[in-house]
Amino acid sequence: MHYRVAVTGLGIVNPFDGEGEPNSGGVTDFFQRITNGQSAVSLYETQDIPRPISVPAVRCAAFRPELRLGKALSTMMERFAQLGVAAAFDAWQDAGLDKEYCQASGMTEASGVAWGTALGGLMAFERGYRDFWQHGRERVPPMSVVLGMNNAAAGHISIQLGLGNSALTYSVACASAATAIGEAFQHIRNGRAKLMVAGGSDATLAYAVVRAWEALKVLSPGDKATAPQACRPFHPERAGLVLGEGAAALVLEDWDHAVARNARIYAEIAGYGANADHMHLVRPDQNGQVAAMNMALNEAGLSPSELGYVNAHGTATREGDPIEIAALRTVFGRHAEQLAVSATKSAHGHLMGATGAVEALLTVLALHYDTLPPTAHLDRVDASCAGVAHVRGTALRGSKVTSALSNSFAFGGSNAVLAFKAVR
Incomplete structure (x- = not known):
């Protein structure tokens, strides 16, 4: 037997957040800006040694993890996990759910996480390399493994929301999040779960990552004036991709369960x-x-x-x-x-x-x-x-x-x- 699957919650951390009040924006604002053709791309510049970076990129510059997650929780995460957990929390709230929902309703074992990331906590390891080779330190920070592991985002989401069915992580390059959503859909469709938080997050602007993509010769060039138009799919003058960071989450739910609790249904994933x-x-x-x-x-x-x-x-x-x-x-x-x-x-x-x-x-x-x-x-x-x-x-x-x-x-x-x- 196959079950219908509803999309009942949406959450995002995006580069337009903070253009009004701090941490403003959100799903509706993001959609309006994208439908208006507004570009989130700008020139990303650093003063890194041995060679500074200057490439068109997308940054969530106004994202403040300590405000979105609390200082104690945010310090336990690398940036990709901070972005991901914030998006998941927003999607959960958007679905009309609170942090105690699973425990209070007996849904803990019927609710899970499926998360995608291509790079995971790579920034934690890059900082460790810099500590050794640039700063002459004798050891890396003791939390490096916990910060850097690819399943950190899924683990934190599962723990914070009480989702005991699964905490799955998919790392399939740039198909990671879509794979996570698809596999979460299959969990519900086949009766293995009633409720899943699914999505993905990445923080791609580590020095080594930018340099690696640059070496592959697929990054679009640009300066301050041209950066917003640097990504031009299907255009005769397209010149390559633009790296960015961010996160998005969807709450997927068994259709009958969503209807029974009078949830708003955005769409059906079919x-x-x-x-x-x-x-x-x-x-x-x-x-x-x-x-x-x-x-x-x-x-x-x-x-x-x-x-x-x-x-x-x-x-x-x-x-x-x-x-x-x-x-x-x-x-x-x-x-x-x-x-x-x-x-x-x-x-x-x-x-x-x-x-x-x-x-x-x-x-x-x-x-x-x-x-x-x-x-x-x-x-x-x-x-x-x-x-x-x-x-x-x-x-x-x-x-x-x-x-x-x-x-x-x-x-x-x-x-x-x-x-x-x-x-x-």
């Missing part, structure tokens, strides 16, 4: 496709992407002609964007020309392990508000990326779209696709 290209470590493969999208559609009971919107992986790389568009044309055939497609990374950057959760959240809100976000800065479409109905410049409002996909395609050949249905 399908999940995950596979491996088994072709190349870093080159995307059209066939793998096609198969993952078809899996998600089939599980959701959707025909290609029914689908209205795709939040594309769209990283703005020369090779990756045309392959994804070709995969979309293969899956959707003639319908592709009417299929609304956008890549919101153009505004919020590539948040690595968190990206799939941020884009899933935006896809859910697109259905909830009947507003499809645009690909920012897309004044022209590369001929190799034509053949779909790109949402350009301004949001598509009143679209009456009833179903959507969110695509995440990762290094290592891992693909994860989530299918959502509107609830109206």
Whole structure:
């Protein structure tokens, strides 16, 4: 027997927080800014030795973990976990739940966590290396292992909210969060859980990480004036991806359980496709992407002609964007020309392990508000990326779209696709 799964809570830590009052923003504000095509990208500069960093990037500069989590709890976490736990707390509250809910309702063993991160607490280890080699210290801080472990975010969420069913961590490069959400969906769909907190977080702006991506020659260049437009998926002049940090969380819930407690339901998560290209470590493969999208559609009971919107992986790389568009044309055939497609990374950057959760959240809100976000800065479409109905410049409002996909395609050949249905 398969159970329906509702999305009942959303939470995010995003770069627009703090532009009004400290720690302002949140899910609705974030969605409005993204649908308005506002860019969160700016020039990130450091004075690191031996060579300073100067790249377009996305930072949650106003995030204050001691205010969001309390000083005692926040000091027990590295930044990726701080971001993730804050997003999870917000999603839990948005779902109308309090920290004592599971214990008070007897739901502890029926509620769990599935979390994604590509890098985990890498910053803790980088600080340790600096302590040794730059500062001449004899040992690293004693909490380095606890801060640096990849499952720290999932563990903290489980402990703080009393979620005893599972505390799972998925590290699948930039498909990490989408995989976590998909696996949480399967837990509920197959009757193994009633309630799951799922999402992802990453803090990607460690010195070594930026330098590594720079060496791979896939980072978009830019200065202070051009940085906000540095990420340009599907554009003829696209020049690469933009790194960022952040977190997003979704509360997934057995449909009947959500209805019984009179929860607000944003959307239904109805399908999940995950596979491996088994072709190349870093080159995307059209066939793998096609198969993952078809899996998600089939599980959701959707025909290609029914689908209205795709939040594309769209990283703005020369090779990756045309392959994804070709995969979309293969899956959707003639319908592709009417299929609304956008890549919101153009505004919020590539948040690595968190990206799939941020884009899933935006896809859910697109259905909830009947507003499809645009690909920012897309004044022209590369001929190799034509053949779909790109949402350009301004949001598509009143679209009456009833179903959507969110695509995440990762290094290592891992693909994860989530299918959502509107609830109206």
